[in-house]
Amino acid sequence: MRQGKLLYAQSGGVTAVINATAAAVIETARANGVPVLAGRNGIIGVLREELIDTRKESAAAIAALRHTPGGAFGSCRFKLKSLEQSRAQYERLIDVLRAHDIRYFLYNGGNDSADTSHKISQIAQALDYPLTCIGVPKTVDNDLAVTDCCPGFGSVAKYTALSILEAGYDVESMAESSTKVFIMEVMGRHAGWIAAAAGLAAKNADEPPHLILFPEIAFDEDAFLAKVKATVERVGYCTVVASEGLKNAAGEFLAEAGTRDAFGHSQLGGLAPVLAQLVKSKLGYKYHWALPDYLQRSARHIASQTDFDHATAVGKAAVEMALAGKNASMPVIKRTSDAPYRWKIEAAPLSKVANHEKKLPKSYIRKDGYGITEAARSYLEPLIRGEAYPPYAKDGLPKYVRLKKMLVAKKLPEYVIADK
Amino acid sequence: MRQGKLLYAQSGGVTAVINATAAAVIETARANGVPVLAGRNGIIGVLREELIDTRKESAAAIAALRHTPGGAFGSCRFKLKSLEQSRAQYERLIDVLRAHDIRYFLYNGGNDSADTSHKISQIAQALDYPLTCIGVPKTVDNDLAVTDCCPGFGSVAKYTALSILEAGYDVESMAESSTKVFIMEVMGRHAGWIAAAAGLAAKNADEPPHLILFPEIAFDEDAFLAKVKATVERVGYCTVVASEGLKNAAGEFLAEAGTRDAFGHSQLGGLAPVLAQLVKSKLGYKYHWALPDYLQRSARHIASQTDFDHATAVGKAAVEMALAGKNASMPVIKRTSDAPYRWKIEAAPLSKVANHEKKLPKSYIRKDGYGITEAARSYLEPLIRGEAYPPYAKDGLPKYVRLKKMLVAKKLPEYVIADK
Incomplete structure (x- = not known):
């Protein structure tokens, strides 16, 4: 012992x-x-x-x-x-x-x-x-x-690529008479690793996600709208994956800038609805947006x-x-x-x-700023390989566990955390 | 033939x-x-x-x-x-x-x-x-x-119950020093079937989802906030599943009423951020919210x-x-x-x-209006049983197919759909 x-x-x-x-x-x-x-x-x-x-x-x-x-x-x-x-x-x-x-x-x-x-x-x-x-x-x-x-990271990357892949099939079905633009917001306050992973879903040109918005690239409203419009006109619809940490040219988080400017609140959060509203007001396309939040990192x-x-x-x-x-x-x-x-x-x-801090390398972002490179794909792809499924109960839900979490007896005086 | x-x-x-x-x-x-x-x-x-x-x-x-x-x-x-x-x-x-x-x-x-x-x-x-x-x-x-x-329905029901189950484990981990309230918005403009399915995740008292908001029950702000507060004080955190079709006592969709009142836009959508903002402003709890949108119905x-x-x-x-x-x-x-x-x-x-239209039976909603009954569970549970996994490629993504979609030769004159 x-x-x-x-x-x-x-x-x-x-x-x-x-x-x-x-x-x-x-x-x-x-x-x-x-x-x-x-x-x-x-x-x-x-x-x-x-x-x-x-x-x-x-x-x-x-x-x-x-x-x-x-x-x-x-x-x-x-x-x-x-x-x-x-x-x-x-x-x-x-x-x-x-x-x-x-x-x-x-x-x-x-x-x-x-x-x-x-x-x-x-x-x-x-x-x-x-x-x-x-x-x-x-x-x-x-x-x-x-x-x-x-x-x-590999699991949230897999969830993200899979989610935009699946939602892409959905939007493609609906685009003729309904939703033309779909925006999914993903985590990544400072680096676009998760957003980049979404790019794994697109194996061929014009497959979802059509546009990726990285926090590393300052958001250019006109260029973005032009890309959306061109994609809808060419493909019939447009799917966008946006990193929560997207910033405008002034370096402000777009989600905060957007919600403050338009609605007077800064705590509401949500970049996807800001972008969706922009697309609707400037291009008139019907949109849907998703914000998986904790779902993406807990998707065991x-x-x-x-x-x-x-x-x-x-x-x-x-x-x-x-x-x-x-x-x-x-x-x-x-x-x-x-x-x-x-x-x-x-x-x-x-x-x-x-x-x-490990940054997303510049060489992983496509020259136009809206997609990933082959170098990114070579790095990312192995990380999402294989499905580590949990066991399921007969009721159709996974057999997740909660521990007893029994504490050992304390030996020291009470302690109050001062600056928590 | x-x-x-x-x-x-x-x-x-x-x-x-x-x-x-x-x-x-x-x-x-x-x-x-x-x-x-x-x-x-x-x-x-x-x-x-x-x-x-x-x-x-x-x-x-x-x-x-x-x-x-x-x-x-x-x-x-x-x-x-x-x-x-x-x-x-x-x-x-x-x-x-x-x-x-x-x-x-x-x-x-x-x-x-x-x-x-x-x-x-x-x-x-x-x-x-x-x-x-x-x-x-x-x-x-x-x-x-x-x-x-x-x-x-069975698949979106499974996705929904699974997602709140998983996110619940996440929130439970973070609640001590971070997120205390988590709100997930699900589809269901007129009936709370999908919201009800989320209830399958809770096998025991005080397990997520703690509160379900049905479109069949008029939203009572004070009662909701009191439930959230009591849950956080008793359990340490509170998870909420809200049906997009939630209405106030006047019969207006809360998402629209909320976004119109507070921000001047009615098209932004999103009930979850409205509820989150309410929780934050009235109770001061740190929140997160998710809106899976198309992800829930395309989760093959x-x-x-x-x-x-x-x-x-x-x-x-x-x-x-x-x-x-x-x-x-x-x-x-x-x-x-x-x-x-x-x-x-x-x-x-x-x-x-x-x-x-098949409505969600009243007997499926718990008397207090915030959960499901055993009758609901008996009906819903068989529908989410079993995992019909798709095959995956070696690259970690499912082998989904796109058809050729070749059209047969037209035989009739061109037709313009008048009122599309």
């Missing part, structure tokens, strides 16, 4: 496969005789000493996490500030870890979490507490540095097998790296070949991952 | 499985030696004498229709008026049928199409043209009379097996009824048992189907 416990916490927006990572972490730790606690609602639960005892969960329940969406232990949007600004919080974290003999900390999240893991490893060292900190990659945004891709029912494999592999590798004492590192996905697609897991230092 | 050809046309909003009906129609007709033409974009194509020659499509292409969403021959939103008002159009239809020796007309649609089929059978008789008219049921709205359910990737079986059975039965000369009738689904679920196809007179 090794010394100490392992603490696992989920952070930021969840994905269709973050629980597959969780399952791999717990199963690998169990196989190595290491007890696993989990932060209730992420780092917030760690600060509050709300630690879920995964030993109370059956092997079947943990296995069912592999095919269950959401974040099984709860996640959070909470960023620890710099060591200088929030030293008390970092010290509290170490107090909690020490109180429960936690020697391994696995933080499963995006950029912020990689940064936090890195800082926790530093404060532990400064306080002379023996801790191995591992960042575990996860984000639908696909914007983590070093790793070739992020677990969670059509998760990508590649993504699932990545999510599982980083969970397993994270525990192995922790037990091997590879402090302040992250298991990352290294692509060794596009065709056939081959990949492996490597260890990367957290310092190289934290506070870097 | 039987005399004459069969004409098949698709009408109204398409579904995930209307092409499964089309495949069954064509395959059954082929097996009986009857050539099949199809209206290009529905009845509009028939009026224009734009008739697709399905003999030009391979057996493999027709078989692939079984798993392809959209309407393979094109559909339309075009309603023929009464025989008195539009006699010239009805006569034109008969001219086209006569010119191409069409003796069987199968019209695949909802209420309006059943009515149109009925009228065409009447005008054919009046003009002494030997024609067998069959209505073939299809609508995600599930509002056709006589039939126990409508092909197309997760079609219900029961629905697929129904869609196939009505296609086959429609041809058999046509060949048996059962004029002015429709194959309908008759449920013979809830548990185990058993059903069969019967023939119903079009006169009993046309111009009737």
